[in-house]
Amino acid sequence: MSKIQERGSTHVYKVNKISKEEMDSMVSLCVYEDPPYCNAACPLKLDTRALMKAVAEGDFKKALQIYEKIAPFPVLLSQCCEAPCEGRCRMGEVGEGISIRDIEATVAANGEVTKSGGVFRRKKRQTVALFGSGLFALFLAGEIEKKMYPLTVFCEEADIEAYLKSAAAFLDEQSFAIELKRLKSKDIDFVFGCELSPKFFEEKRADFNVLCASEEAAKCFFKDAQCDRALMYYEAEKLVMGSGSGTMDAAFGAKKAALTVDRLAQKLSPANMRGEEGAVDTRLYTDMSEARELKRVAKSGAVYTKEEAMAEAQRCIQCRCEECMKSCAYLKHYKKHPGLLSREIYNNTQIIMGDHQLNKPMNSCSLCGQCAVVCPNGFDMAQVCHAARRNMVSTDKMPLAPHEFALLDMLFSNEEAFLARPQPGVEKCKYVFFPGCQASAIAPATVRAAYEDLSDRLEGGVALMLGCCGAICDWAGRYEMQETTREFIKNELSKLGDPIIIAGCPTCKKELSESVGGEIIGIWDVLEQIGLPEGAKGLSRPAAMHDSCGARGDEATQNAIRDLAAKLGCELLETEYQRDESPCCGYGGLTMYANREVAHEMAEKCLERSDAPYISYCMACRDRFAREGRESRHILELVYGTDAGNPPDISEKRWNRLTLKNNMLREIWGEESEMAKLPYELNFSDEALEMMDDRMILKSDVIAVIEHMRETGAAIDDEDTGYIMANHRVGNVTFWVALTEDAEGYTVHRAYSHRMKIVKGNG
Amino acid sequence: MQDRTYYVIDPEGKLRCRKCNVKLEKGRAKFMYLDNGFPVELPVCPRCDFVYVPEALALGKVLSVEKALEDK
Numbered sequence: 001m002s003k004i005q006e007r008g009s010t011h012v013y014k015v016n017k018i019s020k021e022e023m024d025s026m027v028s029l030c031v032y033e034d035p036p037y038c039n040a041a042c043p044l045k046l047d048t049r050a051l052m053k054a055v056a057e058g059d060f061k062k063a064l065q066i067y068e069k070i071a072p073f074p075v076l077l078s079q080c081c082e083a084p085c086e087g088r089c090r091m092g093e094v095g096e097g098i099s100i101r102d103i104e105a106t107v108a109a110n111g112e113v114t115k116s117g118g119v120f121r122r123k124k125r126q127t128v129a130l131f132g133s134g135l136f137a138l139f140l141a142g143e144i145e146k147k148m149y150p151l152t153v154f155c156e157e158a159d160i161e162a163y164l165k166s167a168a169a170f171l172d173e174q175s176f177a178i179e180l181k182r183l184k185s186k187d188i189d190f191v192f193g194c195e196l197s198p199k200f201f202e203e204k205r206a207d208f209n210v211l212c213a214s215e216e217a218a219k220c221f222f223k224d225a226q227c228d229r230a231l232m233y234y235e236a237e238k239l240v241m242g243s244g245s246g247t248m249d250a251a252f253g254a255k256k257a258a259l260t261v262d263r264l265a266q267k268l269s270p271a272n273m274r275g276e277e278g279a280v281d282t283r284l285y286t287d288m289s290e291a292r293e294l295k296r297v298a299k300s301g302a303v304y305t306k307e308e309a310m311a312e313a314q315r316c317i318q319c320r321c322e323e324c325m326k327s328c329a330y331l332k333h334y335k336k337h338p339g340l341l342s343r344e345i346y347n348n349t350q351i352i353m354g355d356h357q358l359n360k361p362m363n364s365c366s367l368c369g370q371c372a373v374v375c376p377n378g379f380d381m382a383q384v385c386h387a388a389r390r391n392m393v394s395t396d397k398m399p400l401a402p403h404e405f406a407l408l409d410m411l412f413s414n415e416e417a418f419l420a421r422p423q424p425g426v427e428k429c430k431y432v433f434f435p436g437c438q439a440s441a442i443a444p445a446t447v448r449a450a451y452e453d454l455s456d457r458l459e460g461g462v463a464l465m466l467g468c469c470g471a472i473c474d475w476a477g478r479y480e481m482q483e484t485t486r487e488f489i490k491n492e493l494s495k496l497g498d499p500i501i502i503a504g505c506p507t508c509k510k511e512l513s514e515s516v517g518g519e520i521i522g523i524w525d526v527l528e529q530i531g532l533p534e535g536a537k538g539l540s541r542p543a544a545m546h547d548s549c550g551a552r553g554d555e556a557t558q559n560a561i562r563d564l565a566a567k568l569g570c571e572l573l574e575t576e577y578q579r580d581e582s583p584c585c586g587y588g589g590l591t592m593y594a595n596r597e598v599a600h601e602m603a604e605k606c607l608e609r610s611d612a613p614y615i616s617y618c619m620a621c622r623d624r625f626a627r628e629g630r631e632s633r634h635i636l637e638l639v640y641g642t643d644a645g646n647p648p649d650i651s652e653k654r655w656n657r658l659t660l661k662n663n664m665l666r667e668i669w670g671e672e673s674e675m676a677k678l679p680y681e682l683n684f685s686d687e688a689l690e691m692m693d694d695r696m697i698l699k700s701d702v703i704a705v706i707e708h709m710r711e712t713g714a715a716i717d718d719e720d721t722g723y724i725m726a727n728h729r730v731g732n733v734t735f736w737v738a739l740t741e742d743a744e745g746y747t748v749h750r751a752y753s754h755r756m757k758i759v760k761g762n763g
Numbered sequence: 764m765q766d767r768t769y770y771v772i773d774p775e776g777k778l779r780c781r782k783c784n785v786k787l788e789k790g791r792a793k794f795m796y797l798d799n800g801f802p803v804e805l806p807v808c809p810r811c812d813f814v815y816v817p818e819a820l821a822l823g824k825v826l827s828v829e830k831a832l833e834d835k
Contacts, residue, residue, distance in 0.1 A: 006797070007833075356834045399833035713782040714813055716806075720777050725815060736816065754821040755829050756796040758805075760812040 002411050003731045008396045018387035023346045029377040030339030031283045036319040038085035040282035043252040044070040055313035064111025072142025074108035075175045080247040090286050095294025106309040124149050126265035129208040132217030136244045138167035139254030145186045152189040196220050210264045215243035231270050232257035285376040290317040324371040329601040342384040349391040362388045363402050364598045367589035368549035373580045389477025402594040403476040405696045410472040413437040417657035419466040420492045423455045428497040430460025436505035437468040438619040441653035443644035444660035446636050453533045463496045469508040475590045486515040507550030524560040535641045538568030544610035545572045547582035548618035561617050575609035587620035603628045623647050651699040681745030688748045697751045704730050705737045774806035783810040797832050
């Protein structure tokens with residue numbers, strides 16, 4: 001059989017199968033990181049979702065910390081902010097939006113006043129002066145102090161109480177007391193009773209690095225003072241200034257002004273590098289089915305009590321787009337949203353020297369395309385992982401180990417187990433039946449029954465082609481091998497006179513449509529036309545239908561299968577994630593070879609939809625579900641009354657394909673094809689069989705070791721175990737077998753392998 | 764680097780080469796993978812150079828080094 005070249009390690013070259021621009025445009029489809037609507041609407045960028053979560057959990061201390069990040073005076077802000085967030089709350093679309101401002105007011109009133117600064121925070125060197133009072137000036141003072149600039153406030157008021165009063169005369173006594181305490185705790189130098197005149201300003205001007213003023217004060221100093229509202233900056237006099245028409249306007253103005261102070265203090269242009277300011281748009285998708293409590297919690301007094309605030313915050317559905325992560329076991333396993341995971345996988349392909357830590361995640365996606373269907377924006381993780389795999393292959397950095405077994409299996413299907421014959425007595429057949437490699441491996445009797453039925457009932461002759469469509473090398477990213485396979489199949493089809501392909505597997509149908517083209521139909525389409533054969537019978541119990549990922553987007557196939565099931569008398573149950581939304585069983589994309597844990601989670605995810613038996617129309621799905629212990633039948637088993645029984649192990653799968661080919665050759669085409677017989681008895685202990693299936697060691701590998709031992713005599717006796725230990729290198733793997741010998745032959749007790757080569761001496 | 768030995772197994776006289784009918788001895792050998800080499804001392808037949816890799820070594824240290832190199 002053909003071999004596959006191991007990857008190189010010293011070649012360093014770069015080929016891009018996916019450009020950075022393509023990746024960027026793909027990543028931009030993922031809206032996971034878009035802000036929730038309430039947050040996007042807030043010019044101050046309050047993390048409302050986190051605040052609601054903290055309140056819902058009763059953590060008012062944490063809630064206040066979140067609120068204080070954007071509000072130096074939380075009580076003040078919460079009592080008079082215009083709350084643009086409430087208007088955008090998605091709950092408002094199905095009921096009443098969350099009373100965010102009322103919750104904030106309760107948070108501000110109930111959380112502890114946290115002390116400014118911190119033990120480890122140091123004041124900056126650049127000094128700032130702020131002239132005047134009022135709401136804008138108060139907020140600006142709070143923002144500058146938070147940025148750790150030594151700040152001096154010059155005001156006309158006689159004391160700190162009067163200063164606060166000038167900004168927030170509307171506060172009730174209790175609220176005023178809280179904010180006064182907060183203001184006093186801040187590290188700000190106040191100079192009271194100043195006369196804010198141009199002369200006073202000129203006297204102080206040279207003592208500070210950055211100067212700020214309320215609009216009123218600025219106009220006293222400069223008659224024509226006028227600021228740029230985007231920067232809150234009067235450039236002619238290098239004065240940061242502003243005012244606010246409302247509370248939110250004053251708070252947002254103070255935030256912009258504080259950023260300008262920051263830039264000026266660093267001697268940078270205030271207009272540059274400001275980031276995104278103010279309210280923004282968002283594309284976040286929210287699953288509104290989460291909404292339960294549609295009515296607002298009523299207030300028993302002027303403000304919510306803590307309990308009322310908690311109940312109201314618990315109504316928040318925590319808007320977050322996780323549609324793909326809810327439905328895909330792979331994304332759930334890696335706990336990363338596809339935007340982030342894609343970026344990391346792309347970066348992985350760009351590493352020239354160093355560890356490719358994302359190889360495993362890249363090879364663990366089943367390439368099934370479910371995410372593209374469930375994502376509101378059509379983000380396709382399969383596209384990213386497939387391109388990344390091809391990129392790794394093109395740069396010779398793709399490890400062979402995760403996919404080698406599957407690739408060799410494909411070569412086996414298209415070499416030793418391959419068969420292409422026209423129907424006996426028909427020179428040029430109208431059709432060719434292509435059952436797919438997994439059908440021959442898992443349910444050979446079904447394949448044979450299907451072929452005999454088709455060749456019996458279809459006019460024009462039906463040829464047979466047993467082989468692999470090339471999906472395996474396509475999934476592995478081995479594009480050169482894929483091209484070779486395409487040429488091979490195309491050539492074999494041409495020898496048969498390019499008949500219409502009747503695919504037995506939706507993945508083969510899809511793969512062959514893309515590779516060799518021509519007319520391709522499914523066996524389900526044919527059966528719909530010619531009706532069921534005699535003896536066809538459905539399951540007696542209601543069953544769940546699992547749609548194949550190969551049939552995603554192929555509504556005609558999905559319908560034809562359901563029609564077949566109905567004709568068979570099957571009662572199908574409604575389940576989650578059907579048709580185009582169907583998840584992968586774990587075989588697709590070679591996940592079961594690259595990451596068994598994820599493949600198992602994928603099968604579990606499929607099976608959690610129903611406790612009933614599963615009917616599928618892809619043999620790999622049938623096999624994966626049966627391996628998980630679920631009653632699982634391929635629809636063709638029901639059509640032809642064949643039961644493939646327990647899932648075969650990896651050696652039986654090959655054996656099934658080979659015997660199917662040889663039996664059909666002998667019995668249908670009258671061609672003798674002897675299967676080589678061993679000149680000795682070969683037995684396996686149960687432990688050895690289990691071990692071999694787990695370690696992907698074939699009986700043919702073990703036979704190769706024994707043949708080598710018989711030929712060369714190379715082996716050792718292990719005194720401790722009593723076993724003979726023999727080895728042989730097959731392709732890129734060295735296999736070891738522990739066996740015992742008797743008069744008839746050998747019994748295999750253990751088997752293991754390694755990919756490293758071992759040589760005597762220092763090499 | 765050349766003198767460093769990454770792994771040592773002494774056969775302690777419990778392994779015998781079937782071909783040469785002599786006991787395996789602790790001897791120098793080298794694991795090679797993806798252009799990397801690792802000197803080790805393993806049970807080796809002094810006559811025919813058969814090198815024995817025990818199961819625990821193959822599925823332990825060897826496998827973990829293989830995986831690390833594959834992702835380089």
